[in-house]
Amino acid sequence: MGAGSALAVHAAEVPAIALRGSQILGPAQQDLGEADWLARLNNWKRDTQGQYPAWLQAMQQWRNxxxxxxxxxxxxxxxPELRWTQRDFVQTQAMVExxxxxxxxxxxxxxxxxxxDLRQRYGGIDSVLLWPVYPNIGIDDRNQWDMLRDMPGGVAGVRGLIRDFHAQGVKVFFPTMPxxxxxxxxxxxxxxxxxALMAELGADGINGDTMDGLPLEYRQAADASGRALSLEPELNFRDERMLAxxxxxxxxxxxxxxxxVSKWKWLEPRHMVHVCDRWATDRSTLLQDAFFNGSGIQSWENVWGWWNQLTPRDGEALRRxxxxYRAFPExxxxxxxQPHVQTLHYGVYASAFPLSDSTxxxxxxxxxxxxxxxxxxxxxxxxxxxxxxxxxRELQPRIVDGAAELSVTLEPHGYGAILRLRAGASMASLPASLxxxxxxxxxxxxxxxxxxxPLAQQMVAIAPTRAARSAPDGMVExxxxxxxxxxxxxxxxxxxxxxxxxxxxxxxxxxxHHLHSLAIRRFYxxxxxxxxxxxxxxxRASGYQPADRHNYLRHWxxxxxxxxxxxRPVVWVSLEDARAYLRWAGKRLPHEWEWQYAAQGTDGRLYPWGNSWDGTMVQAPEQGRSLTAxxxxxxxxxxxxxxxxxDLVGSVWQWTSEFADEHTRAAVLRGGSYYQPQNSDWYFPQAYRLDEHGKYLLMAPAKDRAGTMGLRGVQDAAD
Known part of the structure; x- marks a missing residue:
């Protein structure tokens, strides 16, 4: 049955539709609360074709x-200023690091x-969600807006970055963290x-992290700022009225x-859903579901520094x-x-998107x-x-009893798309698209x-120091x-x-998780x-001045x-600042295992003093909203x-080893700090135990420096 065909269904035959979160079950699907494997077992044998007319009528009545x-x-x-949201088909979340x-x-x-890179691998994006906050937030008292302003170049630098994206036709979102x-x-x-910050930057949208709908106050505040912003919550709307x-x-x-079927797209076909599964390494079903619904796709690959690149097959499917989508946005x-229009094959599903002169x-x-x-x-x-x-290519249908039979080749777990033009209709862009x-x-x-x-990482080499025969002043053998x-x-x-x-x-x-036996040479x-x-x-002795001075020694x-x-421990020093000091002092950063061995000895203890936590052994934690010293x-x-x-634990975080892959640099931090921001489990986790470490994403000194980040040095020992 084609799009636009009359559906004569008696009222008594109209079934109730079934919801599963932000999705609507298709014709003859059932969701009885059974386990997913049992639902799959049951649903494959149901007659989605014969139930379609009644189901579609129920869908239309429910929407009304x-x-x-x-x-x-x-x-x-x-x-008009927000119509672009309806063509924002591919969005990626990008770590600013x-x-x-x-x-x-x-x-x-x-x-x-x-x-x-994205154009080469999967055809590019329409918008980018730039992520400057989590997982590093909570390392000190800087809030989400501070961390965005701490990006290289500050507000002016970020404005320039946004202009660069706009010049390439890409809209820019930033998150908000309730x-x-x-x-x-x-x-x-x-x-x-x-x-207000989005308006200052010239951004285009706000992604509501963990939010089940951005409240109306965001729309009102955006309009009051003079910047038309798209609002995009991460989670299913808690209130259907938020769809408006x-x-x-x-x-x-x-x-x-x-x-x-996407509930929100069914209620409002112009609503752009970006289908997302950040942890999936096979996105083929996700891509199919999005294409069936005519929905957008979140092509997130850098997940908090873990690189989850689209496979070549998924990337090519996304490109096509x-x-x-971009050739036929209307x-x-x-x-x-009309989702779930009838097809001629088991396991083949289709949706129709009609306009006045074409479908x-x-x-x-x-x-x-x-x-x-x-x-x-x-x-x-x-x-x-x-x-x-x-x-x-153009199709030559087989006409039988006033119906056109259309043959296409569908690969296993593949895709197809058919366009029908009304007699006399023309699309000037069609030849180029074909x-x-x-x-x-x-x-x-x-x-x-x-x-x-997975992407291979390399540990950044640490050059040895001049070897000392006895412990230098202030150092321990x-x-x-x-x-x-x-x-x-x-x-x-x-x-x-x-x-x-x-x-x-x-x-x-x-x-x-890591376990390895190491032969460690004597050091200080x-x-x-x-x-x-x-x-x-x-x-004073070296005259050192970093090229990027933002946040440098901001407590001085x-x-x-x-x-x-x-x-007190020096803080607000970047990894580069720490290395500069240590070179001057004839020292180096410790390899992480050297730091741990110096803290733990050989008995595997959990804390420098033993195996039980004792709060009297460390500085009293700061749990307020302002950082103390x-x-x-x-x-x-x-x-x-x-x-x-x-002062190994609960004083200041301490720089150790650096790691890098093609997309992310990160440093391993040891010892935790005295600062413990409250009210959320999403803040940078503490690592007081000696078998724990923190992974801190690196971007630039301006953003990397922190009010709880210090260092200690190591010097190699002569044999």
Whole structure:
């Protein structure tokens, strides 16, 4: 049955529709609360074809009822300055630390390099969600707006980055975090602070992290700021009325053999859902579900520093989907959209997107076999023309009893798309689009690799120092030993996926949990973290001035520590600043295992003083919204390690090893700090135990420096 055909269904036959989160079950699907495997077992054998007319009528009645019940007003979707949201088909979330986005060596943003890579791999994006906050937020008291302003170049630099994206036709979003209530108080409401900063930057949208709909106050504040912003919550709307002013959203969709229908797109076809599964290494079903619904796709790959690149097959499928979307954008938001139109094959599902002079069908093949036979049978009128968009060619239908039978080739778990033009209708852009699609189709999706591989990491080398024969002043000798190095990363998300956390030189892949026996040579380590007085001596003797001075020693006044702070640990120093000091001092950063051995000895203890946590051994934690100073060093000698090293835990975080892959730089931080922002589990986790470490993403000194980040040095020992 084709789009626009009359559906005569008696009222008594109209079934109730079934919802599953933000999705609607298809014809004859059932959701009885059974386990997913049992639902799959039951649903494959149900007659989705015969139930379609009654189901579609029920869907239409339900939509009318829901819209009437919430007094739906589509004014926000008719705003000319926000019409672009309806063509925002492919969005990616990008960590601002991504090395394709910013080059710390030249100190320049590299939006073109970032976009060129995405165009080459999957056809590019329509918008980018730039992410400057989590997982580093909570390392000190900087709030979400502070961390955005701390990006290289500050507000002016970010404005320039946004202009670079706009020049490439890409819209820019930033997140807002409602859970960020433990860091510095911004002094105004969250919606005012966020929308005002977006207007200042010239951004285009706000992504509501963890939010089940951005409240109306965000729309009102955005309009008051003079900047028309798209609102895009991460989660399913808690209130259907939010659909009227949140033009976009994310879709964390359940998957089934029979594809489900987007609830929000069904209620408002112009609403752009970006389907997302950040942890999926096979996105084929996600892409099919999006194409079936005519929905957008979130092509997120850099997930908090874990690189989850689209496989070549998924990337090529996304390229072809996006090519069709961008060539026929008005079809994809058709108010006459009909999901689950009838097809001629089991396991083949289609949606129709009609306009006045043409209709576009998106088709997916859920089966494990290729189909090269008639797929759709449509009412035919003389003069109508048909095109296989996926293959980029015109179709010659078989006309039988006034119906056109259309044959296309669908790969196993593949895609198809058909365009029907009304007699006399013309589309000036169609020949060029067909040419592009035909060129893409020359190589089948099956010819592209579908296997996912984690990205290899390298540990940045630490150059040895001049060897000392005895302990230099202020340092402690650590004897040679065979050390069992056991540690795990405290990333909040990611389970234990390959590629997560770090990859030591002896490991084949990065992973969260690590265990290795190491022969450690004798060395010397600072008894205490480097103090403000020691760092001041370096600055005065060397004249050191970092190229990027933002946040550098921001706790000092007029180039020196405040009176009384001389023996507190120096903070607000980047990894580069720390290395500069240590080179001057004839020292180096400790390898992470050296730091742990100096803190733990050889008995595997959990804390420098033993196996039980004792809060009297460390500085009292700061849990307010404003950062206080770290305690003077040496206040807890009873908490020293077996070798006499002090202030290892609960004082300031300490820089150790750096790791890098093609997209992310990160440093391993040890020891935790005294600062503990409250009210959320999403803040940077503490690592007080000696078998735990933090992974801190690196971008540039301006953003990397922190009010709880210090250092201690190591010097090599002569044999």
């Amino acid at each position: 009822s829901q819209r009437a019940g919430m007094a739906y007003d589509d004014a926000q979707y008719r705003r 991504d090395r394709y986005l910013y080059d710390p060596a030249t100190r320049h943003y590299t939006a073109k390099r970032f976009l060129d 859970w960020d209530t433990g860091t510095r108080d911004v002094g105004t409401s969250m919606h005012v602070a966020t929308t 002013y949140n033009q976009q959203s994310w879709g964390y969709w359940a998957q089934s053999l029979v594809p489900m 989907i996006a090519t069709i 079809h994809m938001v058709s108010v006459a959209w 576009l069908w998106t088709i997916i093949n859920r089966t494990d076999w290729q189909i090269s036979e008639p797929v759709l049978r449509l009412p035919h009128q003389s003069g109508q023309r048909y095109f296989d968009l996926w293959q980029g 040419q592009t699609l035909a060129q893409q189709a020359r190589k089948p999706l099956a010819a592209y690799a579908a296997n996912w591989q 650590i004897p040679a030993a065979q050390f069992s190095f056991k540690v795990h990363g405290l990333e909040i998300e990611g389970e234990n996926k390959p590629g997560l956390d770090v990859q030591y030189p002896w490991e084949a892949v990065a992973r969260r 380590i600072d008894r205490y973290p480097v103090t403000n007085a020691q760092y001041l001596a370096f600055v 006044v007029d180039g020196a520590p405040r009176a009384g702070d001389e023996q 770290a305690a003077v060093v040496g206040q807890h000698p009873q908490a020293a390690s077996p070798f006499g090293v002090q």
